[in-house]
Amino acid sequence: MEVKLRTETVHFLRSSPHRWDILLNELREKRLPVVKRLCDTRWWAHSAATSALKKRYEDIRAARVSISNDTDEEPATKQEANGLQNKMDQLGNCVLLELWDRNCS
Numbered sequence: 001m002e003v004k005l006r007t008e009t010v011h012f013l014r015s016s017p018h019r020w021d022i023l024l025n026e027l028r029e030k031r032l033p034v035v036k037r038l039c040d041t042r043w044w045a046h047s048a049a050t051s052a053l054k055k056r057y058e059d060i061r062a063a064r065v066s067i068s069n070d071t072d073e074e075p076a077t078k079q080e081a082n083g084l085q086n087k088m089d090q091l092g093n094c095v096l097l098e099l100w101d102r103n104c105s
Contacts, residue, residue: 005087005088006053008084009053009060009084009088010049012080012081013060013063019063019067019077022063022067022070023060026059026060026063027059050100050101053097054098054100054101057097060088061088064081064082064084064085065085067081068082
């Protein structure tokens, strides 16, 4: 998965307390790593962020669907959620996410 997409995903969810709460509600019952911002100078941070994103993929997807269907959200926010999900669902990004996680863990 390209670094830009990971960064956009984390930024989108963390830039709004409401969106972050939606994600945390999806994760509440599970004990897996939470997605985090990347550190530009530390390669292991990229590995940890990728691993968390892979393990939380379905939870992040569910949070985005919830945001997209929320009637209280701004249309631009809904569109951004859909656009990021479409990027994440592309086969190439799924393959890269798997490769990053296997080779950097």
